[in-house]
Amino acid sequence: MAYTIDEIVDLLNLEDFREVYLEADRIRKENVGDIVHIRALLEFSNYCKRRCKYCGLNCTNKSVKRYRMSPEEIISTTYEAAVNGYKTIVLQSGEDNYYTPKILGEIVKSIKKLNMDITLCCGELDYDSYAYLKECGADRYLLKHETAQNELYEYLHPCGTLQERIQCLKIIKKLGYETGGGFMVGLPNQTTKTIAMDLMLLKEIGCDMAGIGTFISHPNTLLKDCEHGSTEMTKRAVALARIMMPSINLPATTSLGVINDKEKVDIFSCGANVIMQKITPNEYKALYEIYPSNLAETNIRLQRIKLENQIKELNRIPL
Numbered sequence: 001m002a003y004t005i006d007e008i009v010d011l012l013n014l015e016d017f018r019e020v021y022l023e024a025d026r027i028r029k030e031n032v033g034d035i036v037h038i039r040a041l042l043e044f045s046n047y048c049k050r051r052c053k054y055c056g057l058n059c060t061n062k063s064v065k066r067y068r069m070s071p072e073e074i075i076s077t078t079y080e081a082a083v084n085g086y087k088t089i090v091l092q093s094g095e096d097n098y099y100t101p102k103i104l105g106e107i108v109k110s111i112k113k114l115n116m117d118i119t120l121c122c123g124e125l126d127y128d129s130y131a132y133l134k135e136c137g138a139d140r141y142l143l144k145h146e147t148a149q150n151e152l153y154e155y156l157h158p159c160g161t162l163q164e165r166i167q168c169l170k171i172i173k174k175l176g177y178e179t180g181g182g183f184m185v186g187l188p189n190q191t192t193k194t195i196a197m198d199l200m201l202l203k204e205i206g207c208d209m210a211g212i213g214t215f216i217s218h219p220n221t222l223l224k225d226c227e228h229g230s231t232e233m234t235k236r237a238v239a240l241a242r243i244m245m246p247s248i249n250l251p252a253t254t255s256l257g258v259i260n261d262k263e264k265v266d267i268f269s270c271g272a273n274v275i276m277q278k279i280t281p282n283e284y285k286a287l288y289e290i291y292p293s294n295l296a297e298t299n300i301r302l303q304r305i306k307l308e309n310q311i312k313e314l315n316r317i318p319l
């Protein structure tokens, strides 16, 4: 469906969105079916050289203890996920130069031997690094554009520009990665027009997946006094993403679950078909605090069983 910006704004502002949710759910079923893809998420380093104003990992936050997982630890944790049925590993970190493309590439090659799909989410890299990691076997790359509004982007990101971010996404797409974009809903000074622009940008880039998450205010950031974003508006954005891009992969992002655990379930009737499960070892998990959340203990096997059951209860098929 090709909407104009104004049409998207009108839809986002609807008093009663129920019909749009139903339409999104129908389009989801028709185009990507009832499968819910479960991705294991491993947060392997919380070091970051950037100063993104919303993120608890920004390098000016001195109150967070920093950690790095060794390649061996990353591979053995991923192995445990593989034997417990996970088919994709998402390796996420701050922008941490310690992991050179060479080191990351070796990790990717070892994981490929486990017959797993690999998604990388390690921030902005240069062309050669993205190309090298693709050659090593990485299948997908996640890099959210965060917000499509130029002034807001620059206010939030003292270390980069929206143009650079988009350029990275174009390179990722061109190199043949399954390309994941996305943005946050509820950022300070964001309007429904901004969200409409965000959705348009995902389409323009040709994203294969999109993480649309609610902004959550972190007490150790410059945005500590801002309000959390609206989960309802986040779900509306997800539903419209499904209608505009029928075959895209849309995760029920973890930030939705943080605010209201019920929402994480509801999101599956709004167009979502993917869920990420954190498998970061307990000793590191709480330290990877991009935003505050209530974390359950990691138990890779039991978490998997519980999640599969929850998905089946929704008459969907876990994969």
Ligand code: SAH
Pocket (backbone or CB within 6 Å): 054, 055, 056, 092, 093, 094, 095, 121, 122, 123, 124, 142, 143, 144, 146, 183, 184, 213, 214, 215, 216, 217, 218, 255, 290, 291
């Ligand atoms: N360094 C990587 C990973 C960033 S963390 C990268 O640049 O891609 C992954 C995502 O968490 C970010 O893309 C952002 O959308 C989200 N995030 C960070 N802080 C957040 C907050 N306070 N509220 C909601 N989402 C946040």
